[in-house]
Amino acid sequence: MTRDSYRxxxxxxxxxxxxxxxxxxxxxxxxxxxxxxxKVTALGAVTQAAVSYYDQKKKVYKPITFKKHLEILNCTxxxxxxxxxxxxxxxxTFADSKGTAVGGHLTAGTVVFACELMIEELEGKAxxxxxxxxxxxxxxGKQSILS
Amino acid sequence: MTRDSYRxxxxxxxxxxxxxxxxxxxxxxxxxxxxxxxKVTALGAVTQAAVSYYDQKKKVYKPITFKKHLEILNCTxxxxxxxxxxxxxxxxTFADSKGTAVGGHLTAGTVVFACELMIEELEGKAxxxxxxxxxxxxxxGKQSILS
Amino acid sequence: MTRDSYRxxxxxxxxxxxxxxxxxxxxxxxxxxxxxxxKVTALGAVTQAAVSYYDQKKKVYKPITFKKHLEILNCTxxxxxxxxxxxxxxxxTFADSKGTAVGGHLTAGTVVFACELMIEELEGKAxxxxxxxxxxxxxxGKQSILS
Numbered sequence: 316m317t318r319d320s321y322r323x324x325x326x327x328x329x330x331x332x333x334x335x336x337x338x339x340x341x342x343x344x345x346x347x348x349x350x351x352x353x354k355v356t357a358l359g360a361v362t363q364a365a366v367s368y369y370d371q372k373k374k375v376y377k378p379i380t381f382k383k384h385l386e387i388l389n390c391t392x393x394x395x396x397x398x399x400x401x402x403x404x405x406x407x408t409f410a411d412s413k414g415t416a417v418g419g420h421l422t423a424g425t426v427v428f429a430c431e432l433m434i435e436e437l438e439g440k441a442x443x444x445x446x447x448x449x450x451x452x453x454x455x456g457k458q459s460i461l462s
Numbered sequence: 463m464t465r466d467s468y469r470x471x472x473x474x475x476x477x478x479x480x481x482x483x484x485x486x487x488x489x490x491x492x493x494x495x496x497x498x499x500x501k502v503t504a505l506g507a508v509t510q511a512a513v514s515y516y517d518q519k520k521k522v523y524k525p526i527t528f529k530k531h532l533e534i535l536n537c538t539x540x541x542x543x544x545x546x547x548x549x550x551x552x553x554x555t556f557a558d559s560k561g562t563a564v565g566g567h568l569t570a571g572t573v574v575f576a577c578e579l580m581i582e583e584l585e586g587k588a589x590x591x592x593x594x595x596x597x598x599x600x601x602x603g604k605q606s607i608l609s
Numbered sequence: 610m611t612r613d614s615y616r617x618x619x620x621x622x623x624x625x626x627x628x629x630x631x632x633x634x635x636x637x638x639x640x641x642x643x644x645x646x647x648k649v650t651a652l653g654a655v656t657q658a659a660v661s662y663y664d665q666k667k668k669v670y671k672p673i674t675f676k677k678h679l680e681i682l683n684c685t686x687x688x689x690x691x692x693x694x695x696x697x698x699x700x701x702t703f704a705d706s707k708g709t710a711v712g713g714h715l716t717a718g719t720v721v722f723a724c725e726l727m728i729e730e731l732e733g734k735a736x737x738x739x740x741x742x743x744x745x746x747x748x749x750g751k752q753s754i755l756s
Contacts, residue, residue: 318495320472320583325614326731328646328687329755333743340756347756348612352475354503354580356648358686358700360663368559369507371531371575379561384665388702388712389536389555389683392505393475393578404578406505408535408555408563408683408702408712412662414673416563416702416710418535418555428665429744431687431698432755433648436614437473449480450576461476461579462487462494465642467619467730499622501650501727515706516654518678518722526708536683536702539652540622540725551725553652555682555702555710563710565682565702584620596627597723608623608726609634609641 318461321352321439328433330359337361337390337425338403344434345394345401353436355405357390364409364417365424374451379419384428385409388416394434395442397453402444465608468499468586475580477506484508484537484572485550491581492541492548500583502552504537511556511564512571521598526566531575532556535563541581544591544600612755615646615733622727624653631655631684631719632697638728639688639695647730649699651684658703658711659718668745673713678722679703682710688728689736691747696738 327348331340341355364385367376392405407425408418444453474495478487488502511532514523539552554572555565591600621642625634635649658679661670686699701719702712738747 316494318474318476318491320474323470323473323617326617326733327612327614327755328731328733328736329612329753330749331756332754335756344612344756347610356685358698360665362665366557366561368533368557368561369531369575370559371507371509377559381561384663386662386700386713388700389685391503391536391538391685393580404505406533406535408557408710410660410662410702410712412664412671414660414662414675414711414713416555416712417561418557418563419533419561428663429741429746429748431749433687437475439473439475442475447576452576454576455477455578459476460479461474462478462482462491463641465621465623465638467621470617470620513704513708515680515704515708516678516722517706518654518656524706528708538650538683538685540727551652553680553682555704563702564708565704565710566680566708584622586620586622589622594723599723601723602624602725606623607626608621609625609629609638 319440321437324436324438326435331427331430335427336423337427338421338423342403350394350401350436351441353394355392356433357430359387359430360428361385362426362428365422366419367422368419397444466587468584471583471585473582478574478577482574483570484574485568485570489550492550497541497548497583498588500541502539503580504577506534506577507575508532509573509575512569513566514569515566542589613734615731618730618732620729625721625724629721630717631721632715632717636697644688644695644730645735647688649686650727651724653681653724654722655679656720656722659716660713661716662713691738
């Protein structure tokens with residue numbers, strides 16, 4: 316098996332505005348900078364969080380909203396292509412005032428209080444999402460299977 | 463104190479097959495690509511999770527299994543050597559259908575539903591695991607202490 | 610909008626001593642190596658954890674301490690400058706013996722049992738923290754807003 320490898324390219328580091336939508340803002344930056352492949356990490360706090368849980372049997376995303384102020388414990392994901400355009404996929408973990416952790420697949424609706432962001436662009440073969448019938452998810456093609 | 467530093471080398475990015483063992487698959491890729499040192503990040507969902515918690519007094523790992531469908535909120539770790547061969551060490555956080563987060567030291571037994579993986583290979587001085595009597599864990603040698 | 614980008618520089622990888630303060634040790638390494646900008650990731654276990662939750666209305670950090678042995682599920686953050694000196698900002702997720710996850714903004718008081726650390730230094734324009742009156746937090750200046 317031959318696996319393609321990638322090299323590091325630009326890294327962007329900076330903050331998001333208070334009130335910004337976390338997911339939409341990251342998507343906008345990746346689109347504007349034309350980042351075709353890379354890794355994203357965010358740190359900070361939000362005034363509310365919106366994630367989803369994928370029901371593997373019904374093959375649908377179930378939205379979960381946390382309407383409270385939360386720390387972003389971790390928010391990590393990737394950028395690749397969908398319909399030829401930059402597409403961001405991230406999962407996030409949040410903590411409330413007692414430290415209790417919750418999370419899921421990050422969606423629009425998560426509102427930034429303060430957020431420090433790092434986007435690590437790579438260069439190499441494009442990964443383009445397409446519907447995978449097995450899972451019902453938009454996954455990279457079969458040629459991207461590493462094992 | 464002089465600390466060795468590492469440079470970035472190849473980055474692998476791709477997916478794992480549905481039904482694959484998360485830990486074993488990552489280990490297999492690192493072995494086949496002969497990745498001696500690096501960083502690993504995984505994102506996705508699993509049909510069940512197997513982790514462990516280290517009992518620091520008894521110096522034994524206690525297995526914890528979650529027999530349900532879960533999102534991988536975060537799964538981050540490193541690759542180094544053990545007995546001269548690539549060895550993967552990762553910790554994982556998962557969320558259930560309510561967003562509740564759980565996790566531990568990733569072990570074999572975690573089954574992939576969908577998984578997007580990034581392995582960032584480094585180059586530089588090897589780190590080889592050996593039994594550390596203080597903790598009962600296989601840690602890198604004393605020369606690897608940064609502080 | 611023109612966004613500055615960064616390039617990868619040195620990566621440090623190694624362990625922290627048992628009994629070390631997790632936050633203070635990472636700060637010390639970044640200071641000694643004069644790391645002005647970068648990313649930090651830690652993995653391991655602690656004998657107790659100290660984090661905080663930012664009260665967004667009162668604009669104060671509320672300390673939360675977990676006096677038990679915990680796995681570090683994830684501990685990710687950045688290095689930038691504050692008053693011209695390296696300053697570390699990290700958030701951490703921990704799990705107890707049942708796998709239950711908790712976390713927050715990492716503070717001094719988290720004691721290492723075993724810890725594997727990676728510090729990825731970048732090079733490029735400095736990011737210096739200053740009081741942001743809107744949030745009450747020490748954030749990078751307005752020129753660092755990515756979106």
